[in-house]
Each structure stands twice: as structure tokens, then as C-alpha cells.
Amino acid sequence: MTTQSRPTPDAIRQARIDNPKMRERDLADSLGISEAELLAAHIGQGVTRISSELDKLIPAVMELGETMALTRNDSCVIEKHGVYEDYRGGPHAALVVNEDIDLRMFPRHWHFGFAIEKALPEGGTRRSLQIFDAAGDAVHKIFLKDPAIADTWDDLLTRLAPQDTSAEITVSPRKPTEPAKGDPAKAQRLRDKWDKMTDTHQFLQMVNGLKMNRLGAYRLAGAPYVRPLPPQAVEDLLQKACDTALPIMIFVGNMGCIEIHTGPIHSLKPMGPWINVLDPRFNLHLRGDHIAEVWQVTKSTRRGDAVSVEAFDKDGAVILQIFGVLADPDAAAKWNETVASLPSLPEPSPEEEVSA
Structure with a gap:
């Protein structure tokens, strides 16, 4: 999609209204944009820019209690329930290591951050913190499970406010996968x-x-x-x-x-092309x-x-x-x-x- 033909923020928001059940990643793909650009079009409408700086973000997440940590690539999604504890920062790599949440994080790819509040059809609000790379693709998502955090949500967003709070983001082209290389x-x-x-x-x-x-x-x-x-x-x-x-x-x-x-x-449950692990505190979805x-x-x-x-x-x-x-x-x-x-x-x- 050329720059001239990219959908406007108004068109993106209308597409979200027209496709309320479509997952954000799939909707973004259908519009020819990244998931981060889809979210940026909704800033001020349940979406807020936050800092993606690990040393600022993860200590705040450690105060959120029970969460669901989600990481994915194009073919697999992993979801773990637990509490972010034992954070170890570093300029090139950082860790969260405990029995439930075990992460290896590489700061240079943590580029855009958003806090999202989404009303659920069955009632209530789902709150999450989501981080994207320079191309606008998801790096890591954190879904809040403790309803009590709603009382401190606004304070959390204030603490995580980035220097740039605008709705304008510029993404870089995706880097292609390096093919097998040997000699x-x-x-x-x-x-x-x-x-x-x-x-x-x-x-x-x-x-x-x-x-x-x-x-x-x-x-x-x-x-x-x-x-x-x-x-x-x-x-x-x-x-x-x-x-x-x-x-x-x-x-x-x-x-x-x-x-x-x-x-x-x-609990292993194949469903069509998907191979799913559906355990109470651990899910895996593999194509x-x-x-x-x-x-x-x-x-x-x-x-x-x-x-x-x-x-x-x-x-x-x-x-x-x-x-x-x-x-x-x-x-x-x-x-x-x-x-x-x-x-x-x-x-x-x-x-x-x-x-x-």
C-alpha cells in the first residue's frame, strides 16, 4: 500500500466499528497497516501512549498483581498467567524470571507503547499494556487480571507517560527474515x-x-x-x-x-490448523x-x-x-x-x- 493510499485515522476507526469482532492484528493486516498504527488511530478513545522503556515499564508492571503475559510471532502465540517479579535490566538484554513469568527482553526492539482500555460485550473493561517494534509489530502484551488495579490505572498512565504523547507515529519497513546461511x-x-x-x-x-x-x-x-x-x-x-x-x-x-x-x-487440543495447549495458566497456539x-x-x-x-x-x-x-x-x-x-x-x- 502506498503512502497516498494508506487509510486515514478516521477510516481506521470506522473499520474498527464495522468489524467489532475482528482481532486487531487481522484488521490491521486487512487495512495494509501495522497493529501499532491501528492503535495510534484510537489515541484518546481508550488508547494512551506509554513509555516503552523497560526500566520504567517493567517496575510499574510489577505492581499490577496477577497478569497474563503474551508474546507472539507470525506462527505461534504463548500466554502465561502470573506476576512480574525479579526484573533484571540491562542495555542490551533484560530478564523477568520467576516460576510463572519468564522473559528475555531486548530493549532496542521495544519502540512504541500503548495502554488500552476496551469495553467487553459481557460487561466490564479489559486493560492491557502493549509494546511494538519499529515496524509496528507486537513485541509483548500484558493483560491485567486484578480488577483492583482500576483504582490506580490513571496514576499508572501518568507515571508511564512518554515524552511523545501524540497520535502520530511513523513505522519503519519490516526487515525480511534472513534465509538459512551456511558455508x-x-x-x-x-x-x-x-x-x-x-x-x-x-x-x-x-x-x-x-x-x-x-x-x-x-x-x-x-x-x-x-x-x-x-x-x-x-x-x-x-x-x-x-x-x-x-x-x-x-x-x-x-x-x-x-x-x-x-x-x-x-490439555492439547488441535483445532483446524492450530495446535493448542489450553491449560489453566498456560496457553499455546501454534499454526x-x-x-x-x-x-x-x-x-x-x-x-x-x-x-x-x-x-x-x-x-x-x-x-x-x-x-x-x-x-x-x-x-x-x-x-x-x-x-x-x-x-x-x-x-x-x-x-x-x-x-x-
């Missing part, structure tokens, strides 16, 4: 460095140093480092974990935020039809091998990663057995391997 000539160097890892967090630094990326490295490494799995393996794995109450770790995120569930899952590649990955750590199952979309973007719980040796061993029981795909031939 067959460096395959042995990759394996040699892989053997020397002692922590999973060393992986990205390693592949970046080789001028590769995650998926490109997986396509090159071969056994025993990686094993290709069919797309169906993700649903099969979640079902096995559900059937056995096996504790697992599920990572879902985008460039600005990664949200983590740790523990068993209890199974978006899964194009799945890899079992083994990385060495000081506590033993960390085995993950990782799903990618057709463009090479990470959809989600599932790990065992290394802190529980029995659960980790059971996880490794469960993953090993999944069927393999044939490994790609050298001609199919990605080159830089």
Missing part, C-alpha cells in the same frame, strides 16, 4: 567449535563468527549434532509430553522478546501448517547435553523451540528418550546444503 567449506570448523561448547548461549556467537546463522548451521552440521524431523514431530512431541506429564521448556518469541514456559502440559522444517539439536553444557526440538517456517524464521529441563536429571533423561523416539527425515544431500 559447506566451513562444515568441519563448525563441528570442531560445536564440540567445544559448554553452554547453549555460546551457539549464536559461534555461528555468527563463522558467518552462518542458526538454520544454516543445522543444515550443515549432521549427526550427532542435529537430526532432521518431519513437521508432524512437533505435535507428536507435545502429545507425548502431555500423555506422560513430562516437564518441558517451550520458548516462543520474536526479535524483541522471548517468553518461556517450564513445566508439564495437560502447525506453518512448520516447514524441524530439527533435533544437541548442544553440550556443563550439566549434560541440552537436546531441543526446533521448528522453522518456510522463510527460515524460528517458530518455537522445545527443550528438556536439565535441572531435573530424571526429567531430562526421559525427555532425551522421548525425542529419540521421534522418526527422522533423510538428511539433506550436499547439493541441498546451504551455502553463503
Whole structure:
């Protein structure tokens, strides 16, 4: 959509009135705008600009009591209920780490912030704080669950008021997903460095140093480092974990935020293309039809091998990663057995391997 043909704020607001049941993300897509632009058109009508500065925002959120934390990408949504506690800030990365809410946040992608009050058809008001990146895509959303917070809502908005409170926002073009990037000539160097890892967090630094990326490295490494799995393996794995109450770790995120569930899952319900976990305090909504590649990955750590199952979309973007719980040796061993029981795909031939 060209700048000249972009809908005016009045047209955006009318589209919201005409489509009251459509989700904001879907309505924005139908209008050719970002979700942040949709919200900005409603500033003064239940929407208020707030600061997206983590060191200001998260301490305020810690006072909100019970919340629902939501993080998503184009193919997966994770929702966790709990209280924001144990915030650790930092210029490049920040954390919230507790039993319920577990987040890895990257401040440079926290660009636009909004507070939203939305009247519900059944009565009452749903309040949320929502953060978007420079392209206007959602980074993280926080939905309030404690009705008592309504008494301090206005004070909260005053404390979170940004320097720029206008309804005018300018978004940047979305950055395309980097396709798989590898170099067959460096395959042995990759394996040699892989053997020397002692922590999973060393992986990205390693592949970046080789001028590769995650998926490109997986396509090159071969056994025993990686094993290709069919797309169906993700649903099969979640079902096995559900059937056995096996504790697992599920990572879902985008460039600005990664949200983590740790523990068993209890209710797995496929619905059309969606694979859903519908537990009382944890929901996962995964588009199974978006899964194009799945890899079992083994990385060495000081506590033993960390085995993950990782799903990618057709463009090479990470959809989600599932790990065992290394802190529980029995659960980790059971996880490794469960993953090993999944069927393999044939490994790609050298001609199919990605080159830089």
C-alpha cells in the first residue's frame, strides 16, 4: 500500500466499528497497516501512549498483581498467567524470571507503547499494556487480571507517560527474515567449535563468527549434532509430553522478546490448523501448517547435553523451540528418550546444503 493510499485515522476507526469482532492484528493486516498504527488511530478513545522503556515499564508492571503475559510471532502465540517479579535490566538484554513469568527482553526492539482500555460485550473493561517494534509489530502484551488495579490505572498512565504523547507515529519497513546461511567449506570448523561448547548461549556467537546463522548451521552440521524431523514431530512431541506429564521448556518469541514456559502440559487440543495447549495458566497456539522444517539439536553444557526440538517456517524464521529441563536429571533423561523416539527425515544431500 502506498503512502497516498494508506487509510486515514478516521477510516481506521470506522473499520474498527464495522468489524467489532475482528482481532486487531487481522484488521490491521486487512487495512495494509501495522497493529501499532491501528492503535495510534484510537489515541484518546481508550488508547494512551506509554513509555516503552523497560526500566520504567517493567517496575510499574510489577505492581499490577496477577497478569497474563503474551508474546507472539507470525506462527505461534504463548500466554502465561502470573506476576512480574525479579526484573533484571540491562542495555542490551533484560530478564523477568520467576516460576510463572519468564522473559528475555531486548530493549532496542521495544519502540512504541500503548495502554488500552476496551469495553467487553459481557460487561466490564479489559486493560492491557502493549509494546511494538519499529515496524509496528507486537513485541509483548500484558493483560491485567486484578480488577483492583482500576483504582490506580490513571496514576499508572501518568507515571508511564512518554515524552511523545501524540497520535502520530511513523513505522519503519519490516526487515525480511534472513534465509538459512551456511558455508559447506566451513562444515568441519563448525563441528570442531560445536564440540567445544559448554553452554547453549555460546551457539549464536559461534555461528555468527563463522558467518552462518542458526538454520544454516543445522543444515550443515549432521549427526550427532542435529537430526532432521518431519513437521508432524512437533505435535507428536507435545502429545507425548502431555500423555506422560513430562516437564518441558517451550520458548516462543520474536526479535524483541522471548517468553518461556517450564513445566508439564495437560490439555492439547488441535483445532483446524492450530495446535493448542489450553491449560489453566498456560496457553499455546501454534499454526502447525506453518512448520516447514524441524530439527533435533544437541548442544553440550556443563550439566549434560541440552537436546531441543526446533521448528522453522518456510522463510527460515524460528517458530518455537522445545527443550528438556536439565535441572531435573530424571526429567531430562526421559525427555532425551522421548525425542529419540521421534522418526527422522533423510538428511539433506550436499547439493541441498546451504551455502553463503
